[in-house]
Amino acid sequence: MIEQEIMCKSLLNKSRLEDYCINPYVGCQHACTYCYADSYTQKFLKHPESWGDFVDIKINAPTVLEREIGRKTKGTIFFSSLTDAYQPIERKYELTRRLLGIVLEHQFPLSIQTKSALVLRDLDLFRKLDRCEVGFTVTTLDDDLRRLFEPYSSSIEERISAIKKLKENGVRTFVFFGPVLPYISDQNLEHYFQRIAGAGTDYVYVDKLNPKPGLWPKLEKLLRSNFPGLCDQWQDILIGRSDYYQRLKVKADAICRDLGLECRFCS
Numbered sequence: 001m002i003e004q005e006i007m008c009k010s011l012l013n014k015s016r017l018e019d020y021c022i023n024p025y026v027g028c029q030h031a032c033t034y035c036y037a038d039s040y041t042q043k044f045l046k047h048p049e050s051w052g053d054f055v056d057i058k059i060n061a062p063t064v065l066e067r068e069i070g071r072k073t074k075g076t077i078f079f080s081s082l083t084d085a086y087q088p089i090e091r092k093y094e095l096t097r098r099l100l101g102i103v104l105e106h107q108f109p110l111s112i113q114t115k116s117a118l119v120l121r122d123l124d125l126f127r128k129l130d131r132c133e134v135g136f137t138v139t140t141l142d143d144d145l146r147r148l149f150e151p152y153s154s155s156i157e158e159r160i161s162a163i164k165k166l167k168e169n170g171v172r173t174f175v176f177f178g179p180v181l182p183y184i185s186d187q188n189l190e191h192y193f194q195r196i197a198g199a200g201t202d203y204v205y206v207d208k209l210n211p212k213p214g215l216w217p218k219l220e221k222l223l224r225s226n227f228p229g230l231c232d233q234w235q236d237i238l239i240g241r242s243d244y245y246q247r248l249k250v251k252a253d254a255i256c257r258d259l260g261l262e263c264r265f266c267s
Helices: 037-045 061-069 095-106 117-126 143-149 156-168 189-199 215-226 228-238 244-259
Strands: 002-006 020-022 025-027 054-058 077-079 110-114 132-137 172-177 203-206 262-265
Touching: 061 095, 077 095, 095 117, 110 117, 117 132, 117 156, 132 156, 143 156, 143 215, 156 172, 156 189, 172 189, 189 244, 203 244, 215 228, 228 244, 244 262
Parallel strands: 002 054, 020 077, 077 110, 110 132, 132 172, 172 203, 203 262
Antiparallel strands: 025 054
């Protein structure tokens, strides 16, 4: 993993996910196989390394946020749209925590999405915010699959325990079930939704796999090594020839209604 400290010019940016987004880092140590962020960094940032092989630390981020936040209309800030604000290097730099302190001073509403139980470190700050929610990406409940697709992220049990801890402390939570891994992570949807509902999550997002340019070769390599019979089916789904997602949506919606769990479909 190549680590490099960099200077950023801006930090609090407009977002389609919420009013604003903050990315304390460029790159991500979690190295998820299905991540499509590489298509962004290669196209717009012209980064020499591939996603999952590097992390750039925006070392001046707190100074930049202090300058920008006072000029902005109050709105919800999302951590993070293109990286995980709680990836392992956050333990060393604590950039996210320092940025959250500034957000707290200005009482901007906050939404966080992560794969890391490190988020619990900042529970003291979340409890002081007027509006705050923390979400966990939970692609699968099978930790062997988690290690295969998300090799350096927190374990599933750590994430479930973190949801419970946040709820016990009055923090609103959500789960992001995405991307759904066809015929892999969807094999026991009833158990999946029962488990996250039992953890106390307030709602769940369901999202499909995003076939961004350059992603398929990585996925195909993993599938051929571990699930060779699924390659053709995945290709049909990714290019839109299959009704897989329509069927998944109907099934997931029915299960969540029975559980009284709010389910939001991203697409």
